[in-house]
Each structure stands twice: as C-alpha cells, then as structure tokens.
Amino acid sequence: MDRLKGKIALITGAANGIGQAIARIFAREGAIVIIADVDDKQGELLADELGDNATFSHLDVANEQEWQEAMSMLEDKYHQLDVLVNNAGIIGDINNDSSQDPENCPLEVWQKIHAINMDSVFLGCKHAIALMKKNSCGSIINMSSRSGIVGVPHAAAYASSKASIRNHTKSVALYCAQQEYNIRCNSLHPAAIMTDIWNQMLGDNEQREETLQRIASSIPLGHFGVPEDVALAALYLASDDSAYITGAELVIDGGILAGSAASVQKN
Numbered sequence: 605m606d607r608l609k610g611k612i613a614l615i616t617g618a619a620n621g622i623g624q625a626i627a628r629i630f631a632r633e634g635a636i637v638i639i640a641d642v643d644d645k646q647g648e649l650l651a652d653e654l655g656d657n658a659t660f661s662h663l664d665v666a667n668e669q670e671w672q673e674a675m676s677m678l679e680d681k682y683h684q685l686d687v688l689v690n691n692a693g694i695i696g697d698i699n700n701d702s703s704q705d706p707e708n709c710p711l712e713v714w715q716k717i718h719a720i721n722m723d724s725v726f727l728g729c730k731h732a733i734a735l736m737k738k739n740s741c742g743s744i745i746n747m748s749s750r751s752g753i754v755g756v757p758h759a760a761a762y763a764s765s766k767a768s769i770r771n772h773t774k775s776v777a778l779y780c781a782q783q784e785y786n787i788r789c790n791s792l793h794p795a796a797i798m799t800d801i802w803n804q805m806l807g808d809n810e811q812r813e814e815t816l817q818r819i820a821s822s823i824p825l826g827h828f829g830v831p832e833d834v835a836l837a838a839l840y841l842a843s844d845d846s847a848y849i850t851g852a853e854l855v856i857d858g859g860i861l862a863g864s865a866a867s868v869q870k871n
C-alpha cells in the first residue's frame with residue numbers, strides 16, 4: 605500500500621481493459637488518478653467508483669490540442685504530473701482479410717492506427733516532459749507490445765506502431781537523462797492479455813473456445829494473462845522502486861518471446 609502516495613498519475617485509455625486495471629491499482633496505492641479516454645461513459649463510471657482520488661478527463665490521444673488542454677488542467681489543479689501511462693491503443697480490424705497486411709493495407713488504415721497508437725505516445729511524452737521537468741521528477745510508461753518486437757504479417761500497421769513506441773521510449777529516456785530532468789521513460793510489452801482487443805479478434809462464433817484453447821496451449825505458462833498482470837508491472841515502473849531504471853523494456857507475455865517460436869503460415 606501507498607507505493608504511489610501523493611503522486612499525480614494520468615493514464616490514457618483507462619476506461620477499459622489494461623488501463624482500467626492500472627487506474628485501480630494506482631488509486632489503491634495512494635495516487636491521484638486521472639482517467640483519460642474517449643469512452644466518456646465508462647470513464648465517468650470508473651472515476652465515480654474510485655472516489656475522491658480519481659477524476660475522468662476526456663482525451664483523444666491523437667489530438668495535440670486535447671493534450672495541451674489536459675496538461676493545462678493538471679497544472680492549474682495539481683501543479684504537477686508525476687506519472688504518465690501512455691496506454692491507449694487500437695488493433696484495427698484484423699479479421700477483415702488483408703486489411704493490415706504489408707501488401708494490401710490501405711493508407712488510411714495504416715495512418716489511423718499510427719495516429720492513435722504512435723502519434724499519441726509522441727504527443728504524450730512531449731507535453732508531459734514540459735510539466736514534469738518543473739518538479740524535476742517523473743516516470744513515463746509507454747504501452748508497446750510483444751508485436752513491437754517481432755513482425756506480425758496480418759497486423760503489420762499495429763506491429764509497426766508498437767515498434768515505434770519501443771524505440772521512441774529509449775530516445776525520450778536518453779534525452780531526459782541528458783537534460784538532467786530526472787524523468788524516466790520505459791516501455792511495457794504485453795501479449796495475450798484478455799481484454800476487449802481479444803474479444804474483437806476472437807469474435808463471438810462457435811470456434812471461439814477452440815481458438816482460445818489453441819492459443820493458450822501455445823503460451824509457455826499455458827494460459828492468457830489478465831489486465832492486473834500488466835498493471836502490477838506499471839506500478840513498479842511508476843514507483844520509486846524502479847528509480848534506476850530508464851530506457852528499459854519489460855515483457856509480460858507468459859514466456860511467449862522467450863522461446864521465439866516464430867512460424868510462417870503458408871496460404
């Protein structure tokens with residue numbers, strides 16, 4: 605308890621899934637949590653449930669003006685920002701044949717996925733640094749993915765956006781160290797965490813259970829992860845326990861990447 609006592613933490617995409625689990629654990633550990641999302645209904649509900657230490661703020665992470673407004677609100681109300689979790693992200697419609705493969709992905713699909721997954725992280729880091737440096741302290745946590753480390757033929761736009769997050773995290777970490785801002789920046793790389801992203805991919809058809817079992821059996825630990833698995837890693841990177849860690853990447857994938865059993869599915 606109290607590992608984040610007195611810290612102000614903004615979490616994007618916090619109305620659902622992994623972001624919601626991060627918001628719950630951060631609030632439990634004493635942080636004041638700003639739930640930032642485009643899903644106003646779920647965001648407000650969560651803020652009400654978490655009580656005095658949580659507030660909802662509408663933020664479309666691909667929109668720079670909305671980032672500026674969010675930072676102005678933080679500066680006026682709290683005079684600081686200690687933790688930013690750039691968590692919001694979309695996978696796109698990968699069930700639609702060839703919608704994201706390198707040969708057929710339409711430019712607008714590619715650009716939309718990069719805007720929400722990647723431009724958002726650039727914007728979040730840019731505007732958070734300006735506020736965090738005023739108090740000479742901060743931790744930025746960027747949500748990449750296993751897909752930011754390996755290629756994914758049927759989700760190439762998603763994978764590219766997540767790889768960019770992985771690299772930008774290291775540039776931000778080094779830049780902040782060079783400037784002696786005392787701002788750390790690290791990336792998280794989850795895989796197979798059961799949330800709406802997986803519900804979208806699995807669909808609601810009769811093969812769902814069979815597909816779930818097949819994927820689970822290919823994971824070294826033998827099962828899907830839950831959002832709390834990622835939230836506890838975020839807690840570590842947000843807290844002073846990780847004071848000497850910057851530019852690092854932490855994989856939370858049940859061991860998938862440890863064996864790196866890449867397979868190419870032939871048509």
Ligand SMILES: NC(=O)c1ccc[n+]([C@@H]2O[C@H](COP(=O)([O-])OP(=O)(O)OC[C@H]3O[C@@H](n4cnc5c(N)ncnc54)[C@H](O)[C@@H]3O)[C@@H](O)[C@H]2O)c1
Pocket residue numbers: 616617618619620621622623640641642643663664665666691692693694695720747748749750751793794795796797798799800801802
């Ligand atoms: N679930 C997994 O297995 C997994 C694996 C690797 C990486 N991730 C990453 O974790 C992050 C969270 O994913 P999740 O699984 O919780 O998905 P989710 O769909 O449950 O939650 C995503 C949240 O982001 C919000 N969002 C979408 N577009 C937004 C925008 N423009 N501005 C602000 N908020 C927006 C949604 O409203 C939602 O609340 C994503 O970046 C995802 O790529 C998830």
